[in-house]
Amino acid sequence: MNSNFILISYIISAILFILGIKRLGKVNTARQGNFLSAIGMLIAIIATLFKMDAIPLEWVLGGILLGTIIGALSAIRVAMTAMPEMVAIFNGFGGGASALVASAELFKYLNGKEIYLAELTKNNSDLTTTMITIVLSVIIGSLTFTGSFIAWGKLQGKISGQPITYPGQNIINLLILLGVVIAAYFFVVNPENMMAFYVILGVGLLLGVLSVIPIGGADMPVVISLLNSYSGIAAASTGFVLGNQALIVSGALVGASGIFLTNIMCKGMNRSLTNVLFSAFGKVDATKTGPQSGEKITIKEMSADNVAYTMQSAESVIIVPGYGMAVAQAQHEVRKLADELEREGVDVKFAVHPVAGRMPGHMNVLLAEANISYDKLFDMDEINDDFSTADVALIIGANDVVNPAARHDESSPIYGMPILNVDYAKTTFVLKRSMNPGFAGISNELFAYENNYMVFGDAKATVSQFVETLKEEA
């Protein structure tokens, strides 16, 4: 097909991607935006089929079929609670694909140098540029690949959620980075130096692991968002390798929007990106003795029945969901509880911290899944003043986002993070599985407060116990 026609198709794809991202940012148009962007992708793929020198059906159809089956099955089967991990995995595959394409381009050159060079000259390009961009694609792509899988492992609990650190970590990383620059130099001046190429590939894979393991599990959403941006950059640099505009535009769009989204997430935690990436946040310091190691703190427990009665006689209850609710899949029970309480004439609101759960918007997705109406969900800024007039704050599996230490304890790792002011409510109930500290690995002083009561057990079981009690009363 005419190459202009293919370029025009790419332009249409780019427009659809831009409109798609734009619409994804508004609640009413989000679904349509995602659809537009998918159409853009389809157009780009079809146009590319016409651009191909040959279409070896077994590879093309086989690859697309296999990828579709794996992608679709995982997307349909994944539980809403495991969404962040799923996005991480998909993202990892995108980065891996970019690294593979760039490597294939190198082998194409090695197989037929004269033809390749002639083609480059025809396209007004040169070998050095191509090799530099191959190096970039391979490093960023393979880093995204392994980094995403580590992020997945941390969220799944397959790898310790604790930051993993060792002495001289930053220096070692720096040396590795220096090593890769040297290898890249030797590779670019002599692309036949396969040793240098494998060093680059190996270091890329290693960097993904090394840069993610020192980051605490609670920060994985930010990491995934950043890796998403990286996979965009990897796609864009692969676009430079191939001289392909579709890859460059789409990759740059994702790369830039991903960085901005990452930044918004960091702001929600009142931290900088460098702080997230390099401070091994939430690492439990063995030299400090936390309250859990011997020092006595008194916490009070209350039975589920009594908690239900207290809420029943309250005028207003604010429910604060957290990751514990997600893990226990308690969102449907929580909706029943809200319904029951409202039937009793209690004013029920939900307070959603920007980083509650494992991803921004995680709680909103779950509560929406349980059919809890939009107008009952409030962002932190909207609801924080209401806690002082609320009778009950019911905290379901949230921990760090309600830890008052963030306000006053300068030694706390979460000091300065905006939190939900649950402790201003008349009474707080914390639903928790055990006294283990939260995901960030920090113990919570709220638990020992005068007006706080703990209810231990599985969140789903506890909440359905509330519902039972309220129903019996009715």
Next chain:
Amino acid sequence: MEQLISLIFIAVLATFAGAELIGKIPPQLHTPLMSGSNAISGITIVGALLAVGASGNDKLLAILGFCAIIFGTINVVGGYLVTDRMLKMFKKKGSK
């Protein structure tokens, strides 16, 4: 060189466009937005297709490209579907 400059030109414009697109995004859309833009980064499947198309009789090239097609397709198909699944839930609320 000319080619490179014109490609950089495109990349710079697209970068600014991408940055401008992220303004006031309600927090509940952060996850779907991340997931949706992640699907777009699967555009690298275009490169994978081209790699397979240019592989000729070379098995190594074909296999590299084949793997890239699988990876890219997982990213694209999975990414769009999972985003749609999340957004479907919001939709239900909006129309109610």
